[in-house]
Amino acid sequence: MKRLSEGKRPRIGLYSAGLQTYWSQFAGLKETLLSYNSFIAERLGAWGEVFNFGLVDSEQKSREAGEFFQSRNCDIVFSHAATYYTSSCVLPVHQICTAPCVILNLQPEAEMNYEKTDTGHWLAQCVGCSIPEISNAFNRAKIPFYVVNGLLGLNYTPKWALADENTVERQEAKRAWEEIRQWCCAAMIKRTLTDARFGFLGGYYSGMLDMYSDFTMIQAQTGLDVEILEMCDLAQCMDAVTEEEIHEKLEEIKNFFTISGDSPSDPIARKPEEEQLVWSAKVAAAQERLVCSRKLDALAYYYHSQDGNYYEQIQSGFIVGHSLLTAKGVPCSGEADIKTAVAMKICDSLGLGGSFCEIIAADFNRNTMILGHDGPFHIAIADRKPVLRGMKILHGKKGQGISVEAKVKPGPVTTLGVTQTGDGMLKFTISEGEAVEAPVLMNGNTMTHIRFSKNPAEYMDDWFAEAPTHHLALAVGHHADQFVKVAKFLKIPFAVF
Known part of the structure; x- marks a missing residue:
């Protein structure tokens, strides 16, 4: 791409x-x-x-x-x-x-x-x-x-x-x-980062207190510029999308993703309807128009609309387009987590992927943590073509739409979290582990089993003690030393665990 x-x-x-x-x-x-x-x-x-x-x-x-x-x-x-x-x-x-x-x-x-x-x-x-x-x-x-x-x-x-x-x-x-x-x-x-412009579209997920960040603090510590965007900016791009753009984007989607059938286990995860795919293609085309017109290098987004609102319809197509943008070097982080967008941009710029993740669950039998999210996903580090599932419910969010189901390829991985501490400073949290092949849910979420050096309970003891943001970027390869050097270079505190 x-x-x-x-x-x-x-x-x-x-x-x-x-x-x-x-x-x-x-x-x-x-x-x-x-x-x-x-x-x-x-x-x-x-x-x-x-x-x-x-x-x-x-x-x-x-x-x-x-x-x-x-x-x-x-x-x-x-x-x-x-x-x-x-x-x-x-x-x-x-x-x-x-x-x-x-x-x-x-x-x-x-x-x-x-x-x-x-x-x-x-x-x-x-x-x-x-x-x-x-x-x-x-x-x-x-x-x-x-x-x-x-x-x-x-x-x-x-x-x-x-x-x-x-x-x-x-x-x-x-x-x-x-x-x-x-x-x-x-x-x-x-x-x-100093030359970058990060878009902030919509607003924070209400009540996710760890998401809330000081944009001035982020620019002061990283040099990046934050461009605050409104849904009407994206709606304007939607109005400009042509039928040819929709067709081209639809072909891009079908080439890049596997279109799923119904989930065998989750009734809300169904085969995407053609109408949903066309709508996601139009939204994806508008998202790319917005990124190009505003010269964005990354994007944090979230929108909580009223039931049936036009903006709710637009956001129902977010995940597919934002996954495509992430693959094209414009990392997109959901729930308006701009700090994790920074982590994803660092990983992507180093050629290491950087997929948007949180804790899904622990598997104490396999000694793994399962990390993932409902999207977006960094396609470059997938173990195979990601699957698109039509979701009757976007859990915790408004409306319905298409979500991305994928796993990171097996092998060494490194997590990079960017959090904000009580003194208002950014902080890196860094961990190395191994992505392992293991079964995951078929519910339209990205999920990967990660085996760290400690068992899940002990690992979480160390992780939570660092007061992290609950999102992180997942990169391929062992790169703790590299991320530590980035932290030192940016004069940002860090913890490796």
Whole structure:
């Protein structure tokens, strides 16, 4: 499917730190360190737009570098410890440029050639020497920073080297570069959210107190803009939908979903009627018109209408269209849970899905929690084509319509919840588990059995202690480390359980 919203490439700053005094003392050292700098810049280019200052080896160069990165609005700055250097050589960079700083302590060799290595060659390996000094100086200057430790990961040995520098297959290199990738992805999330516009359509489900959020607080902590929408905005789009758009959307629905028969167990879950499918197609076309016209990157929605109201008829078609939008990079969260829309957008931007979930039940025999909702669903992470069921009742909501029944594909998963704490701050709640194949209800809800490291009762003990919002985003793969880096990058508290 053509995506309507993509993650934004981050602006990545890079410099290598050294000591100016060395260059005249040890021929070839400076050039060697700059070759390492070029190697790092090339690898970083896979994850963003790189602004490479080159070598910072004095207080003056440090100030120039800080202004260089600040003027280019860098989202993150990697400080490559190329050799020993004094902390005064780099502190001004990060006093001037306020982007998060990640120090790269990447040694070129796994071990030195102890019999042949002279002082000049040793200084190319002496990359960890400055890190304690930098840590102390940054701490006293109240500058937050992170450090990646390991091997540089060259796939060749330079002519200048006296030992094997081909470390690309070493775990110390792979681990380091995975951390670097995750930091770049965290920067991507920050830029994506800062540039994003989230729609808020309708109002909160009355009485769901954990849903209620401060839009100013959300923008202050994430940078995203909240566009408040009314049902009449969507109704206007409905009026503009053409018969051709309805036909195209109906074909899209039939290609993407399995149209169910009657549920064998639930009398309110029936085969969708053709009239319901056509109406859902029209609503879906209007939803896409609204998203495109308002340039939305995500949407939180809920509408509680009067019986028989035209807006009630519109909302009866919400789930199908919002599932399609979610698949196209515009995550949609029900019950107006804009915090969970943030979680879903983070997951989707990282290519991990991010389906809208809450607790369905626990299965104490299988040692699983069942997570899901009445929609929408992220089709990209389904184990098969999702099923559409016609619902005579949308439980807890007005009217009737079509709902999505689906399961996440078996394998590793990570939950990401975004809640609001008593002090008005956002907070991430993060858990890793395994999606397992197991029977679920056939009642038009999405449902997936998740096995966590603890049994359901113990897991819920830990989960509820974090005062979560009752919704969350379900992502494929184990990505707690990535979500923690996003939280740190956004300066949002987090809990992993």
